[in-house]
Amino acid sequence: MVVTSSEGWDQFKALFLSWHHAKEAFPAIAKGFWINIKMFVVGEILILVVGVLVAVTRNTVTPWLTPLRIVAVIYTDVFRGLPTLLVVFVICIGVPALRIEGIPTNVTVLGTFAxxxxxxxxxAEVIRAGIDSIHPSQIASAEALGLGRAQTTRYVVLPQAIRRVMPPLLNDFVSLQKDTSLVASVGVFESLFAAQDYGNYNFNYTPLLVSGLFFLALTIPLARLTDWLGRRALIRERGR
Structure with a gap:
């Protein structure tokens, strides 16, 4: 009631709630959102691979892997501390400037890499927490059955660890889907950039809300899936 009765409500509707501009911008936004989805799917797979490798490396105890453990610690500390937008800028602008042969210069690829x-x-930290939550008796039992350290990690520890941290992992992936829009800052014509481009030319910003609805259509089901998995895991642990 406060919003709709405000003095500038009519101007707000003209700027952000225009059905005409929503229809006009819809095809470009839908096409751009397909780029967001591709970045999300490819990024999710690569992130899982990187996360598992880094988490397992940090949990190793072999002395000759100490240099790799140090690299893994530095990597997690640096990239958890840097703003994601800053990393996107540095990778997407800095890498092409280096002109290294064989390195892709496509900003969509570089944005996904960032x-x-x-x-x-x-x-990696989420998975490492899951690994640390596995009771030592599980590892001792596997070793008693003749499994080596690598086999124990692969067949006993990792499956249980990933199952335990599935809800927080899905939360990270919900955030990942939203953050694919950050590549708009370096000129990738994804959903948000398409909406901004239309708004700049037509002085109407309804497409921004249309782009937001596209993201909600994907992130809300993921959020509900996360809640359902969390409840199921809780019920299983309590034996109900």
């Missing part, structure tokens, strides 16, 4: 670097550090 997101993988940042979210890989977060996911």
């Amino acid at each position: 997101l993988v670097l940042c979210y890989g550090a977060y996911v």
